[in-house]
Amino acid sequence: MKWIFGVLMVFGFSARAQLVAGTGRVKITPELPMWLSGYAGREKPATGVLQDLWAKALVLEDGAGSRVVVVTTDLLGLSHQVSVDVARKADSLYGIRRDQLLLNSSHTHSGPMVWPCVDMIFDFTLDEQRRVSQYSQQLTADLVQLIGMAMADRAPARLYSGRGSAGFAINRRNKIHPDGPVDHDVPVVKVVRPGGKTAAILFGYACHNTTLVDNNFLINGDYAGFAQAALEEENPGATCMFLMGCGGDQNPDPRGTVELAQQHGRELADAVNEVLKGATMRPVRAPIRTAYTTVSLPYRSFDVAEYEKEIVGDNKFLQRRARLMLSAYNRGFTPDHLVYPVQAVRFGTDLCVLALSGETVVDYDLKAKKMFAGEHLYVAGYSSEVMCYIPSLRVLKEGGYEPEESMIYYGFPGPFANSIEDSVTTAIRRVMKKVGAK
Ligand SMILES: [Zn+2]
Structure with missing residues (x-):
């Protein structure tokens, strides 16, 4: 050797x-x-x-x-x-x-x-x-x-x-x-x-x-x-x-x-x-x-009544987000979480x-x-x-x-549910364990 x-x-x-x-x-x-x-x-x-x-x-x-x-x-x-x-x-x-x-x-x-x-x-x-x-x-x-x-x-x-x-x-x-x-x-x-x-x-x-x-x-x-x-x-x-x-x-x-x-x-x-x-x-x-995983992060709510108000409102960003949300909803899809x-x-x-x-x-x-x-x-x-x-x-x-207003620009319902940090932390533990980290 x-x-x-x-x-x-x-x-x-x-x-x-x-x-x-x-x-x-x-x-x-x-x-x-x-x-x-x-x-x-x-x-x-x-x-x-x-x-x-x-x-x-x-x-x-x-x-x-x-x-x-x-x-x-x-x-x-x-x-x-x-x-x-x-x-x-x-x-x-x-x-x-x-x-x-x-x-x-x-x-x-x-x-x-x-x-x-x-x-x-x-x-x-x-x-x-x-x-x-x-x-x-x-x-x-x-x-x-x-x-x-x-x-x-x-x-x-x-x-x-x-x-x-x-x-x-x-x-x-x-x-x-x-x-x-x-x-x-x-x-x-x-x-x-x-x-x-x-x-x-x-x-x-x-x-x-x-x-x-x-x-x-x-x-x-x-x-x-x-x-x-x-x-x-x-x-x-x-x-x-x-x-x-x-x-x-x-x-x-x-x-x-x-x-x-x-x-x-x-x-x-x-x-x-x-x-x-x-x-x-x-x-x-x-x-x-190496390790890779995904975790589901739920949004707090998906408020159809609110989007219906926003789509006829005068804020162009809220309008665009509402258009996206309602179009998904009308096609039978409710975005309720992020992967x-x-x-x-x-x-x-x-x-x-x-x-x-x-x-x-x-x-x-x-x-x-x-x-x-x-x-x-x-x-x-x-x-x-x-x-x-x-x-x-x-x-x-x-x-x-960061947690609220930005979600409009990104075109997501929002904000996230309070479980977000626990969910991300669980995913962190999962990948870290898989690579042998202590
Ligand atoms: Zn940024």
């Missing part, structure tokens, strides 16, 4: 740390004109491109048949349709199971509409509708091709992980909850080739990617886009990927200009570079274990990624870190798909934009 270890060391490898990694990237900047997603107040499409948008993929395999494919996108969020289609094609073309595919979006509000995600905010003309739908079809094809690109790039690699900190996220519900929770952690994973060259850097932060507001009409990745670009410039050849955390109730502070988005991007990139430089990065080892995906990926005992879908508030992140205090846990939100906000029971009871 000793000599085998010795032979592997000659090639710069410790047997314990041996993994296989592949990366890929594809530009997903839309052709103009294209409506930007995220703010209902915008009254015209994008006027230019400040920064290209990217989808990036990282395949990691443990040599024993297990793998995970992480796909990050500079987008508001993937729609259910895009997420399902990409997963189905990744399975049929490359044999990648749903639990092995981790999709995540940076939640930039300076990227295109992905149909049909938060589509209620605009009333498109037929031509605009066609463009938006075509973009989503092209995006699906691009993401599948991207996964193939990363699969073709697979070669031996070592993994390291560490954790830094950045302070620009604030709890944006401070009018309701002045001391609202935040999580300033910056998780970092580094993928290194045998010769020492960095192949990929995966990093995260729990904060809305909304430094730019609704007076911006230039396509860009906001702070997460600027952080990725800075890291790629400073780490030549590395694919730098942003994994969005549970920033549903977090905002960058201050906000409103391109300069501030660049400043926050710089702060985040500096935090990542600090971790990369430090001696505290730990090796991340095989085996890779919510939850995923976990664990590397030996060295690193565990919990990936929650939707606009998850930070309470879930902090709670999971407490529940699994023995794990090196990174918690991502905005994974699989972005269908709406996912409030904790506290946020649901407090009320306000």
Whole structure:
């Protein structure tokens, strides 16, 4: 046994740390004109491109048949349709199971509409509708091709992980909850080739990617886009990927200009570079274990009488939502719950990624870190798909934009029933148990 270890060391490898990694990237900047997603107040499409948008993929395999494919996108969020289609094609073309595919979006509000995600905010003309739908079809094809690109790039690699900190996220519900929770952690994973060259850097932060507001009409990745670009410039050849955390109730502070988005991007990139430089990065080892589940989250009510009032009212957003609800109802279908995906990926005992879908508030992140205090846990939100906000029971009871008003823009009945936090927590326990987390 000793000599085998010795032979592997000659090639710069410790047997314990041996993994296989592949990366890929594809530009997903839309052709103009294209409506930007995220703010209902915008009254015209994008006027230019400040920064290209990217989808990036990282395949990691443990040599024993297990793998995970992480796909990050500079987008508001993937729609259910895009997420399902990409997963189905990744399975049929490359044999990648749903639990092995981790999709995540940076939640930039300076990227295109992905149909049909938060589509209620605009009333498109037929031509605009066609463009938006075509973009989503092209995006699906691009993401599948991207996964193939990363699969073709697979070669031996070592993994390291560490954790830094950045302070620009604030709890944006401070009018309701002045001391609202935040999580300033910056998780970092580094993928290194045998010769020492960095192949990929995966990093995260729990904060809305909304430094730019609704007076911006230039396509860009906001702070997460600027952080990725800075890291790629400073780490030549590395694919730098942003994994969005549970920033549903977090905002960058201050906000409103391109300069501030660049400043926050710089702060985040500096935090990542600090971790990369430090001696505290730990090796991340095989085996890779993955788990994926869905849980049903019931809505509090489906009020036909209320929708009948709203459809003839003067609020265009309530009207659109009511139209959607009543049309479903009249076809014999009452939307009464959301199917919510939850995923976990664990590397030996060295690193565990919990990936929650939707606009998850930070309470879930902090709670999971407490529940699994023995794990090196990174918690991502905005994974699989972005269908709406996912409030904790506290946020649901407090009320306000995230648990209540936003459900109108997302075109859901709402708010959620009080069982939401218990249901999400049960699903978290299920996937964490399946990957062996303690
Ligand atoms: Zn949001």
